[in-house]
Amino acid sequence: MDLYSVCDWYDAAALLTEDERLVLGRLRDFLETTAKPLVGEYWERGEFPDEIARPLIGLDLMEPAEATANRTRPARGIYHGFRIFELARTDASIATFYTAQAGLFRTAIRVGASEEQKKEWMPKVIDFTLKGVFSLTEPEHGSDIAGGLATTARRDGDAWVIDGAKRWIGGASTADVLAVFARDVADGQVKAFLVPRGAPGVTLTKIHRKTALRMMQNAHITLDGVRVTEADRLHNVNSFRDVAAMxxxxxxxxxxxxxxxxxxxxxxxxxxxxxxxxxxxxxxGFQLVQEKLARMLGNLTSSLALVVRLTEQQEKGVYRDQDSALAKMQTSLLMRETVALAREVVGGNGITLDADVARFHADAEAVYSYEGTHEINALIVGRALTGQSAFTK
Incomplete structure (x- = not known):
C-alpha cells in the first residue's frame, strides 16, 4: 500500500517529488517503529520522551538535502505541509513539538529578523543548534493579544528591559532562546526580542493538569527586569502588523x-x-459504522484539499489573513467531528489509549483553540467578506 493511499483518497501526495516522498517515507518509518510505541505511555505521564526528540531532530527534516536539490534551494511548501501532516497523523504533541521550531520560531526569524540577523541565525534554526519558541500569548491575553499585549519593553541605553508574563509556550523548557513579544513603553508599538532562557529574571513553570497535548511541555514564563541587547531585538518587528504577518x-x-x-x-x-x-x-460490516467511516473520510479529504490549495497559493507569494484563517477554522471544525466519530465507532475502548483514538480525540481540543479560536478566525473571514470589522473594541 502506498504512503498515503488510505487517508489520501484523491492522491494529493502525487504533488510530491520522488525525493520528497523518500524523505517523508523515512520519517514515517521512524514514527511507526520508534515514536508510536512510546506515545501512549508518555502521553499518560505528561512527559515528552527524549527517545523521540533527539532522533527526530537528527532526521534533518527541515531542509533535507534530497528535497532541496542538495541545499541549493529551499524545500517546497507542499513538502513542509506533508511533513506536518505525517507528524500529526502519529501524534499531535510530536507535530506541535517540531513545528514550534520549524514553523513558529523559524517564521519569527524569517519575517522579523533583519537580513544580517537572518544570515547569522537561520542556519542555526534549521539544524536546531539554536532552539527557540514563539512567546506571544499571555496569562490574561490570547484572542485579544493585538490590543491587549501587556508585557513591556523599555529602552535603557544599548539594552532593553522586559517585564511581564507569557503562558502556554510549548517547548520553552528545552529552548535556548524565547522569542518574546513586548510593547515598547516609548511608542506603544510591539517589538520582539530573543531572550536567553537562562537570563536573570526569567522564570519558567511547567503547566500541569492538562487534558490535551499532554506530552507537549507548555510553560508559564515570568519576565522580571530581564535585560537584552539591541542586537537581540528582531529589527523588522516594529508593530503588531509585523506580528500579524507571522x-x-x-x-x-x-x-x-x-x-x-x-x-x-x-x-x-x-x-x-x-x-x-x-x-x-x-x-x-455494519451500515451505521460504514456511514461514519465515510463521513470521516469526507472530512479528511475536504481538509486535505483545502490545505494543499492554500499551500500552493502561499508558494506563489499569496498570503492573505482570510485565507489562512478560513483554512484553520474549517479544518479544525471538521477535525472535531472526525475525532468524535472515530471515538464513537470504537465504542468503550475509544476512551483508552490502547486504541489510539482517545489521544486524537483529546488533543484535537487544544488544536481547535490555538493559533486563533474558531470565532476569531471566522471574524477575520467575515471582515474580508463584508468589508466591516465585527471585532469588539
Missing part, C-alpha cells in the same frame, strides 16, 4: 496539523472496526 503564515501549519490529526484518528478507527467483532461479524 500569524498569517503560521496558521497554515496548524491547518495541516488539524488535517493530520483527522488522518490518524480515521486510520485508527478503520483498523479497529476491521479487526473487532460484535454479534458474530466485524464492526466494519
Amino acid at each position: 500569524l498569517r503564515a503560521m496558521r497554515s501549519d496548524v491547518a495541516w496539523i488539524a488535517t493530520g490529526i483527522q488522518a490518524g484518528a480515521f486510520e485508527a478507527a478503520l483498523r479497529y472496526v476491521t479487526e473487532r467483532e460484535q454479534f458474530g461479524r466485524q464492526l466494519g
Whole structure:
C-alpha cells in the first residue's frame, strides 16, 4: 500500500517529488517503529520522551538535502505541509513539538529578523543548534493579544528591559532562546526580542493538569527586569502588523496539523472496526459504522484539499489573513467531528489509549483553540467578506 493511499483518497501526495516522498517515507518509518510505541505511555505521564526528540531532530527534516536539490534551494511548501501532516497523523504533541521550531520560531526569524540577523541565525534554526519558541500569548491575553499585549519593553541605553508574563509556550523548557513579544513603553508599538532562557529574571513553570497535548511541555514564563541587547531585538518587528504577518503564515501549519490529526484518528478507527467483532461479524460490516467511516473520510479529504490549495497559493507569494484563517477554522471544525466519530465507532475502548483514538480525540481540543479560536478566525473571514470589522473594541 502506498504512503498515503488510505487517508489520501484523491492522491494529493502525487504533488510530491520522488525525493520528497523518500524523505517523508523515512520519517514515517521512524514514527511507526520508534515514536508510536512510546506515545501512549508518555502521553499518560505528561512527559515528552527524549527517545523521540533527539532522533527526530537528527532526521534533518527541515531542509533535507534530497528535497532541496542538495541545499541549493529551499524545500517546497507542499513538502513542509506533508511533513506536518505525517507528524500529526502519529501524534499531535510530536507535530506541535517540531513545528514550534520549524514553523513558529523559524517564521519569527524569517519575517522579523533583519537580513544580517537572518544570515547569522537561520542556519542555526534549521539544524536546531539554536532552539527557540514563539512567546506571544499571555496569562490574561490570547484572542485579544493585538490590543491587549501587556508585557513591556523599555529602552535603557544599548539594552532593553522586559517585564511581564507569557503562558502556554510549548517547548520553552528545552529552548535556548524565547522569542518574546513586548510593547515598547516609548511608542506603544510591539517589538520582539530573543531572550536567553537562562537570563536573570526569567522564570519558567511547567503547566500541569492538562487534558490535551499532554506530552507537549507548555510553560508559564515570568519576565522580571530581564535585560537584552539591541542586537537581540528582531529589527523588522516594529508593530503588531509585523506580528500579524507571522500569524498569517503560521496558521497554515496548524491547518495541516488539524488535517493530520483527522488522518490518524480515521486510520485508527478503520483498523479497529476491521479487526473487532460484535454479534458474530466485524464492526466494519455494519451500515451505521460504514456511514461514519465515510463521513470521516469526507472530512479528511475536504481538509486535505483545502490545505494543499492554500499551500500552493502561499508558494506563489499569496498570503492573505482570510485565507489562512478560513483554512484553520474549517479544518479544525471538521477535525472535531472526525475525532468524535472515530471515538464513537470504537465504542468503550475509544476512551483508552490502547486504541489510539482517545489521544486524537483529546488533543484535537487544544488544536481547535490555538493559533486563533474558531470565532476569531471566522471574524477575520467575515471582515474580508463584508468589508466591516465585527471585532469588539
